[in-house]
Amino acid sequence: MTVADAMERIYESLANDNAEIDACIKNLKAALAAEGLKEAVVEPTRLAQNNRQGRKLMQSYFRKKGVTVVFAEA
Template identity: 60%
Template structure:
C-alpha cells in the first residue's frame, strides 16, 4: 500500500461515517513508518467537516493514534 492509497482509504472511511477508521489509521501509520514520512497531509476540501474545528478534531484523534496530521493550503 502506498501513502496515497492509505490517505484515500481514510477519506473513504470518513465519508462512510468513520467506518473502520481505526484500522485505516493503523495502516496509514505503518505506511508512513515504512516510507519514512513524518506527517500525513490531507486536503481539507475532501473532509466532511472542513472548517477549523473539524481539522482540529481530526488532528487530535489521529495524534492519539500516533499519526501527525497536516493540511494542504
C-alpha cells in the first residue's frame, strides 16, 4: 500500500465517523516507513472538522499512534 492509498482510506474513515481509523493509521504508518517518509501530509479541506480544534485533535490522536501529521497549505 502506498502513502496515497493509505491517506485515501484515512479520508474515507473520517467521512464514515472514524470507522476502523486505528487500522487505517496502522497502514499509513507502515506505508510511510516503506517510502522513507517521516510525516503524513493531510489536505485540511477533506476533513470533517476543518478548524483549528479539529486539526489539533487529529494531530494529537495520530501522534499517539506514532504518525506525525502536517497540513497542506490550502
